[in-house]
Amino acid sequence: MNCKPHPAVTTESGLCGVRVSVRYDRDLPLIIDGQSIAIPVGKITALIGPNGSGKSTLLKTLARQLTLESGQIVLDGRDIATLTRLQFARRVGILFQENVAPAGLTVEDLVYHGRYGHRRLFESFTAEDQAAVESALLLADIAHLRHLPVGQLSAGQRQLAWIAMALAQETQYLFLDEPTTFLDPAHQFEVMDLLRKLNRELGKTIVLVVHDLNLAARYSDSLFALREGRIIASGSPDDVLDAATLRRVFDIEARILRDESGRFLFCLPVGRVGAASPETSL
Amino acid sequence: MPTAHRRHALAGLIACSLVVAALAAFMQVMLGSYEMTWHRAWAALTDPNVWQPSVWVRLLCGEATAGMLHLPEAPALDTATLIVWNVRLPRVLAGVMVGANLAVSGSIFQAITRNELASPYLLGVSSGAGLAVLLALTVCPVFAAFLPLAAMLGGTVAFLMVYAIAWHHGTSPVRLVLAGVIIGAIAGALQTMLFFLAKDLSTVQNALSWTAGSLTGTGWQQVRLIVPWTLASVVLGLSSTRYLDVLLLGDPAASALGMNVERVRFLLAATAIMAASSAVAVSGLIGFVGLIVPHIVRTMVGSAHRHLLLGCLFAGPALLVVADVAARLAFAPVQIPVGIVTGVFGGGFFLYLMRRRRELGKL
Numbered sequence: 225m226n227c228k229p230h231p232a233v234t235t236e237s238g239l240c241g242v243r244v245s246v247r248y249d250r251d252l253p254l255i256i257d258g259q260s261i262a263i264p265v266g267k268i269t270a271l272i273g274p275n276g277s278g279k280s281t282l283l284k285t286l287a288r289q290l291t292l293e294s295g296q297i298v299l300d301g302r303d304i305a306t307l308t309r310l311q312f313a314r315r316v317g318i319l320f321q322e323n324v325a326p327a328g329l330t331v332e333d334l335v336y337h338g339r340y341g342h343r344r345l346f347e348s349f350t351a352e353d354q355a356a357v358e359s360a361l362l363l364a365d366i367a368h369l370r371h372l373p374v375g376q377l378s379a380g381q382r383q384l385a386w387i388a389m390a391l392a393q394e395t396q397y398l399f400l401d402e403p404t405t406f407l408d409p410a411h412q413f414e415v416m417d418l419l420r421k422l423n424r425e426l427g428k429t430i431v432l433v434v435h436d437l438n439l440a441a442r443y444s445d446s447l448f449a450l451r452e453g454r455i456i457a458s459g460s461p462d463d464v465l466d467a468a469t470l471r472r473v474f475d476i477e478a479r480i481l482r483d484e485s486g487r488f489l490f491c492l493p494v495g496r497v498g499a500a501s502p503e504t505s506l
Numbered sequence: 507m508p509t510a511h512r513r514h515a516l517a518g519l520i521a522c523s524l525v526v527a528a529l530a531a532f533m534q535v536m537l538g539s540y541e542m543t544w545h546r547a548w549a550a551l552t553d554p555n556v557w558q559p560s561v562w563v564r565l566l567c568g569e570a571t572a573g574m575l576h577l578p579e580a581p582a583l584d585t586a587t588l589i590v591w592n593v594r595l596p597r598v599l600a601g602v603m604v605g606a607n608l609a610v611s612g613s614i615f616q617a618i619t620r621n622e623l624a625s626p627y628l629l630g631v632s633s634g635a636g637l638a639v640l641l642a643l644t645v646c647p648v649f650a651a652f653l654p655l656a657a658m659l660g661g662t663v664a665f666l667m668v669y670a671i672a673w674h675h676g677t678s679p680v681r682l683v684l685a686g687v688i689i690g691a692i693a694g695a696l697q698t699m700l701f702f703l704a705k706d707l708s709t710v711q712n713a714l715s716w717t718a719g720s721l722t723g724t725g726w727q728q729v730r731l732i733v734p735w736t737l738a739s740v741v742l743g744l745s746s747t748r749y750l751d752v753l754l755l756g757d758p759a760a761s762a763l764g765m766n767v768e769r770v771r772f773l774l775a776a777t778a779i780m781a782a783s784s785a786v787a788v789s790g791l792i793g794f795v796g797l798i799v800p801h802i803v804r805t806m807v808g809s810a811h812r813h814l815l816l817g818c819l820f821a822g823p824a825l826l827v828v829a830d831v832a833a834r835l836a837f838a839p840v841q842i843p844v845g846i847v848t849g850v851f852g853g854g855f856f857l858y859l860m861r862r863r864r865e866l867g868k869l
Binding site: 287289309310312313314317318319320323324325326327328329333337338340341343393 | 748751752754755756758759760761762763764765766808809810
């Protein structure tokens with residue numbers, strides 16, 4: 225099991241947080257407590273943990289949406305505090321859990337907003353912007369929906385439209401906060417398949433927060449498990465997802481299963497730690 | 507294709523606004539205590555003695571500038587032409603500017619607060635600007651040219667106070683409106699207090715009609731006063747439509763796209779305050795125009811600001827010029843302040859909105 229803290233590395237390329245602490249308000253306790261994390265480049269990384277463990281906060285912190293209490297975040301060898309907002313927005317895209325599009329906004333208009341960081345003051349859209357928007361619409365497979373208002377789409381299509389907006393941003397890094405939470409299983413797979421395609425074909429580094437451990441196991445290359453603002457375990461799904469770690473992170477008893485090919489790993493939660501259910505004795 | 511549909515709706519809205527505004531303007535020019543037939547009014551409007559560069563410089567830049575440029579003496583004009591060009595037409599033009607300013611200001615405020623209840627009036631900006639103008643008029647008389655600046659100062663102070671009151675880990679539409687009501691009430695009370703402190707009755711009467719929002723007595727001087735601010739706010743508004751659109755996605759999303767949200771919001775607020783305050787300096791407190799025009803235009807052309815602001819630029823003037831026709835002619839020979847007309851009809855429209863839609867507020 226890999227639960228030792230990551231060394232504070234400042235590699236030439238890559239994104240890492242060094243002894244990062246974050247709190248929302250001066251009177252409130254730390255949400256992230258002096259944690260170091262190195263995001264593997266060109267991989268899909270999932271942050272997992274129970275509610276309130278700080279995984280979303282960590283994601284937003286790495287994406288520069290929150291102010292650091294202490295520590296630093298290094299992107300491709302530079303402290304992100306030294307980058308301008310636009311420089312950062314051209315390297316890292318982030319999609320939040322809840323997104324509300326203004327009434328009547330079409331899919332195409334939404335995706336064009338992704339070009340915000342690439343345009344200069346008062347400049348209109350260039351051929352480059354148009355190409356980026358077209359390729360984002362095609363990648364997310366929503367080109368046929370471009371003229372529909374975002375509000376009229378199904379939840380799954382809406383999520384794809386927002387991902388397309390982040391794609392039009394043309395960033396090396398893509399951060400997503402619980403992109404599958406409100407979706408039915410088919411759309412969960414659709415979104416995750418899209419993310420895998422972006423990773424495998426375009427080499428994007430993807431970091432996401434997920435609640436569903438099986439999706440995390442199936443799609444991610446590396447996992448960070450958080451609890452109470454600390455990274456408790458990290459490594460490949462095989463390393464992290466075992467009964468002991470799940471007990472420590474989530475307070476659950478779970479069985480780890482594999483499919484016949486041995487490629488996919490499944491977590492089957494059977495109860496809370498200490499709850500006297502017949503399954504726990506299995 | 508909805509985009510093309512929206513564009514057609516915008517073209518239709520602009521065409522309708524132009525026709526309505528032109529008809530109302532012609533009524534305003536033709537009707538009144540000095541009676542003239544419609545072809546007499548038309549002849550006065552197209553009087554070749556007026557359509558000369560030197561006369562236009564005189565009207566738009568003032569006598570002083572004309573004197574400095576050593577322009578030839580203004581040609582003698584007949585009575586109808588004088589009444590049309592010196593009394594009735596400048597009032598229409600001032601109404602056009604005020605309508606455009608209020609509508610543009612309202613749509614910017616609605617975008618930056620993501621709140622369809624926002625307007626210069628409900629956010630306290632108009633009241634703050636009004637208080638500053640009244641102070642300038644009654645307590646320490648200043649040059650008329652400084653009135654818009656005094657109004658902007660008052661509007662800015664009021665807006666900052668409203669924001670500070672409403673701020674509690676972010677703002678909500680209802681909190682902002684309540685804070686606006688608070689500041690509006692205080693500014694209104696102070697305005698009334700100034701009436702009692704004023705020395706003579708005519709000042710009080712002027713001030714009273716002004717707080718109700720009136721275009722009575724506006725002439726070329728007022729047009730000259732507001733034109734530069736109208737041009738500036740229209741240019742700034744139309745060139746920042748992309749920022750307004752991205753702000754509607756919400757602060758986190760806008761910031762993730764690389765926007766410095768606080769700075770952009772501050773600059774846009776400054777533009778909206780400039781537009782609303784200069785209108786207040788000229789016409790007093792005309793309510794509901796800044797709330798309702800963006801609302802109507804949005805339902806017709808959608809929330810994309812390049813369409814919304816353009817639509818407001820035509821619909822705002824049309825609405826105000828029509829309202830001013832009613833204010834001036836409905837109870838002739840008595841003129842009522844146009845703010846009373848917009849208040850009655852705007853309030854009714856607001857009521858209709860509240861009844862029709864269960865959830866009102868967030869954009």
